[in-house]
Amino acid sequence: GAGVSQSPSNKVTEKGKDVELRCDPISGHTALYWYRQSLGQGLEFLIYFQGNSAPDKSGLPSDRFSAERTGGSVSTLTIQRTQQEDSAVYLCASSPAGVRADNEQFFGPGTRLTVL
């Protein structure tokens, strides 16, 4: 079946502009994650959605970052007033429901964001 998809694959924007990144998880997966991969920080967790529960936003680096998940499926990560340090690859992952120890996370191809 189809894997996790993300769009756009590349995004170049000017400092100060807002951007939206989209993630389509694997059908039937209720858990969705956003991670960020940057040169200086490696791969870091941003936010986690599980079904209709309140998301865990503990990894968001500032209040310029927000995310939503509509209908328990598609998710959008929004970065307002982008800064150059926001330049990174943003990765989305999904996994089946629950906290079972055998739940793998499956990753999308990522969106490469460049802020000029």
Added chain:
Amino acid sequence: KQEVTQIPAALSVPEGENLVLNCSFTDSAIYNLQWFRQDPGKGLTSLLLIQSSQREQTSGRLNASLDKSSGRSTLYIAASQPGDSATYLCAARTGGATNKLIFGTGTLLAVQP
């Protein structure tokens, strides 16, 4: 706070060699540990997942082990091939309500033909 470390940061080997990649984590209270492969400019491909109750998992030429008590995992690659060249990442899934992964910094592997 969970911290994950990978050694070495980079490794170059001739084709055909067996090799071991190392992953260390500071908090043994993990649900599982996943090994991923990342090719340049690409996303992550899951290779193996070891549950906290397991000691090893195998897939083809890959074997991953987990020793929770010592906070270590290893990825063994047998008979390496140039196509194995990539960055290998390990990630520990933490406990609690959030199933987030804490990633290591990765090992960049180059297999020379």
